Amino acid sequence: MINDEYFLAALRLAAGNDPMPSHVSAAARDVYGLRVPQARTADPVECAAIRTSSGTRDDDGSHLMRFVTTGLTFDVEMTVGDGLIDVAGQVLPYPGEGTLVDVKTPHLTLTTRIAHNGQFAATGLPPGWVSVVCHRPGHAPVQTGWVRIRP
Amino acid sequence: MHRDTAELVHAAAGGDRSAWDELESRFGPLMWAVARACGLGPADAADVVQGAWLRLLQHLESIKDPAAVGGWLATTVRREALLLLRKDRPRVYSSEVVEDPDPAAAVLETDGRQLLWKSVSALHEPCRTLLQLVAIDLGSRQTAMRLGLPMGSIGPTRARCLERLRTLISAQETAR
Incomplete structure (x- = not known):
């Protein structure tokens, strides 16, 4: 079974009528600069607990997501307002003194020191792709999967 | 290298x-x-x-x-x-x-694309022209005018032509 989209894409490529714009190519190359060597990935999970305890609140522009990897959980709340994004969250269990958290977008990385309860926050990010990286002293970094936030 | x-x-x-x-x-x-x-x-x-x-x-x-x-x-x-x-x-x-x-997605590989384009040329009308027009992203209205077809029939005709192309390619791949 060939999905029509691949067929149509192959026809478009063969016709050469709609080449990829150079800025799309440049953005793809720039992605490599976001590489976090040796990072483990925390994947998003469906989580009934965070839905029922505080709700996803998609209606007021807030959205909660949980990311999990062995030994570390990220609860991340993303809020969209005035075209910009605020990210607040908590890394559990508390990852220890000296832990830094990067909130990454393709254009901007904000680094914060984690609070004693594991909480962190970053404000005024552009909409689009977002990921959070936790750097614990003496451990490999842990990075959440990339999620897309619409304005 | x-x-x-x-x-x-x-x-x-x-x-x-x-x-x-x-x-x-x-x-x-x-x-x-x-x-x-x-x-x-x-x-x-x-x-x-x-x-x-x-x-x-x-x-x-x-x-x-x-x-x-x-x-x-x-x-x-x-x-x-x-x-x-x-x-x-x-x-x-x-x-x-x-x-x-x-x-x-294999159809997107270079060999697959060339085979696809050759196969489109081998189709009868209106499929050959219709798929060539789809490839250059001509809208349904203009495609309908070029082919002398009612606009409402472009979607179903396109689906039928893609199905023919699919059959043709499968036959060619089997014959390889």
Whole structure:
């Protein structure tokens, strides 16, 4: 079974009528600069607990997501307002003194020191792709999967 | 020196930026074509393509079949594009990481594309012209005018022509 989209894409490529714009190519190359060597990935999970305890609140522009990897959980709340994004969250269990958290977008990385309860926050990010990286002293970094936030 | 795709993936995972750039040159255009073929406008297509590269960056070391990364990227773009086109999509979302690429994405490989284009030329009318017009993204109205068909019949005719093309390609692949 060939999905029509691949067929149509192959026809478009063969016709050469709609080449990829150079800025799309440049953005793809720039992605490599976001590489976090040796990072483990925390994947998003469906989580009934965070839905029922505080709700996803998609209606007021807030959205909660949980990311999990062995030994570390990220609860991340993303809020969209005035075209910009605020990210607040908590890394559990508390990852220890000296832990830094990067909130990454393709254009901007904000680094914060984690609070004693594991909480962190970053404000005024552009909409689009977002990921959070936790750097614990003496451990490999842990990075959440990339999620897309619409304005 | 020509490096095969699997070598490029391994090299990029090891910190070789030039390998990443080469992957982008090799697969970027087909990812763009998939996003656009799914019906995305230029801004959303750009976003979805960038998202697929972000996912690849995170999974360079864990991708199951590095030689098939082109299919993996195309499949990632298609799934993300279809998610974006859903009316009920949430404000924040993340598609699942592709485990196995869609086998159908193989049609995007160079050999597959050439075979496809030859096969389109072998179709009877109106399919030959219709698919050539679809390839250059001519809208339904203009396509209908060119072919002298009612506009409402363009969608069903296109589906029928794609089905014929599919059958023709399957027959050619079986005969190989």
